[in-house]
Amino acid sequence: MPHALPTPDLNAALLAETARLAERTIEVRRHLHANPELGFQEHATAALVADRCAALGFEVRRGVGGTGVLADLDSGRPGPTVLVRADMDALPIEEVADGRPYRSTVPGVMHACGHDGHTAIALSVAQVLHALRDRWNGRVRMCFQPAEELGDGARRMIQDGALTGVDRAVGLHLTELYPVGVLGLGPGPLLAALETFRITITGTGGHGSAPDGAIDPLPITAEVILALRDLRARIGDSATVTATQVNGGTAPNIIPTEVSIAGTIRSLDPEGCGALSEQVAQIVREIAERGGASAGLTFGPSCPTLTNDPAVTELLRTAFTEAFGPERVQPVEPMTGSDDMSRFLREVPGCYYAVGAPSPDAPSSHHPAFDIDETALSVGVESLTRATLALLA
Numbered sequence: 001m002p003h004a005l006p007t008p009d010l011n012a013a014l015l016a017e018t019a020r021l022a023e024r025t026i027e028v029r030r031h032l033h034a035n036p037e038l039g040f041q042e043h044a045t046a047a048l049v050a051d052r053c054a055a056l057g058f059e060v061r062r063g064v065g066g067t068g069v070l071a072d073l074d075s076g077r078p079g080p081t082v083l084v085r086a087d088m089d090a091l092p093i094e095e096v097a098d099g100r101p102y103r104s105t106v107p108g109v110m111h112a113c114g115h116d117g118h119t120a121i122a123l124s125v126a127q128v129l130h131a132l133r134d135r136w137n138g139r140v141r142m143c144f145q146p147a148e149e150l151g152d153g154a155r156r157m158i159q160d161g162a163l164t165g166v167d168r169a170v171g172l173h174l175t176e177l178y179p180v181g182v183l184g185l186g187p188g189p190l191l192a193a194l195e196t197f198r199i200t201i202t203g204t205g206g207h208g209s210a211p212d213g214a215i216d217p218l219p220i221t222a223e224v225i226l227a228l229r230d231l232r233a234r235i236g237d238s239a240t241v242t243a244t245q246v247n248g249g250t251a252p253n254i255i256p257t258e259v260s261i262a263g264t265i266r267s268l269d270p271e272g273c274g275a276l277s278e279q280v281a282q283i284v285r286e287i288a289e290r291g292g293a294s295a296g297l298t299f300g301p302s303c304p305t306l307t308n309d310p311a312v313t314e315l316l317r318t319a320f321t322e323a324f325g326p327e328r329v330q331p332v333e334p335m336t337g338s339d340d341m342s343r344f345l346r347e348v349p350g351c352y353y354a355v356g357a358p359s360p361d362a363p364s365s366h367h368p369a370f371d372i373d374e375t376a377l378s379v380g381v382e383s384l385t386r387a388t389l390a391l392l393a
């Protein structure tokens with residue numbers, strides 16, 4: 001692949017457009033942060049991005065894979081088709097954010113993973129690419145994806161034709177792992193495969209005063225959770241098993257009939273999730289049997305290991321190093337986080353990279369007080385535009 005860097009003329013135009021949109025990107029992010037929507041319910045978010053892209057002259061497809069949006073812009077000249085992906089969904093978390101003017105206005109729903117930033121960035125990238133449309137060849141497909149956190153949005157968009165005619169894919173995730181404005185990228189497998197599990201422990205229930213007369217699913221549930229924790233301790237750093245959710249019981253004086261547990265299995269080894277799923281199933285079966293209860297276990301949604309294409313990654317690394325300087329382009333270590341961008345990258349060569357955006361004193365993502373440093377949004381717009389131009393060249 002040739003290493004085509006933007007001409008000085010194109011570079012100046014790109015920088016001017018990005019600077020012009022800096023405030024607007026923050027405004028859009030704050031609007032989305034204040035109005036978060038859960039996976040497959042991103043109706044207002046999808047309408048906003050679809051309307052904005054349609055107004056620019058993009059050819060827009062709504063309702064792709066549920067609430068997804070595809071927006072194509074054709075240069076009219078032959079060249080590759082590049083898909084630019086951003087996820088739109090929020091999380092079921094009650095935001096804790098004293099004095100934050102843009103805090104969530106939706107009870108129990110919050111953008112705690114930065115997807116508000118991703119959507120705002122991609123919308124500005126669409127605007128920059130539109131402004132520069134006489135200077136690149138081929139076709140751009142903006143892909144606003146639903147339900148990344150549910151692990152199923154990418155799968156459904158692909159099923160609905162999101163990758164038809166696409167040659168390359170690119171996307172970014174804001175992260176607290178790097179200083180603000182630092183970009184992290186690398187080739188090969190970087191994020192873990194994901195499997196979701198749901199366990200149901202069924203006993204007999206009964207009166208709270210007579211536990212001996214009942215098969216109480218609660219202590220059995222506790223045993224299962226501790227056994228899963230022990231399993232995690234045994235499997236090393238490249239995989240993890242985490243129970244994150246327990247539901248059961250209705251009153252202090254009733255032994256429930258049923259308790260459910262949910263969680264995730266993640267592994268950087270593509271085969272790892274399958275092997276761990278079997279171990280989880282065995283643990284659940286044995287403990288339930290010993291306690292005289294019955295156990296149900298279902299798996300899914302899941303997503304594969306995220307693997308960056310080496311040639312595409314090298315092309316982006318060259319473009320980023322040229323634009324931002326070598327000290328702002330860092331290698332990344334594989335980690336047990338997951339992202340269903342992996343489904344796009346399994347079908348077409350591409351690269352998913354990280355943009356440092358830690359907010360001072362804010363905790364990690366998926367925490368009720370999570371926030372991003374908004375100055376990173378412009379770095380996101382500039383880098384994602386550069387990445388797209390490099391892949392179109």
Ligand SMILES: [Zn+2]
Nearest residue numbers: 113149365366
């Ligand atoms: Zn997340």
Ligand SMILES: [Zn+2]
Nearest residue numbers: 113115148173
């Ligand atoms: Zn995320």
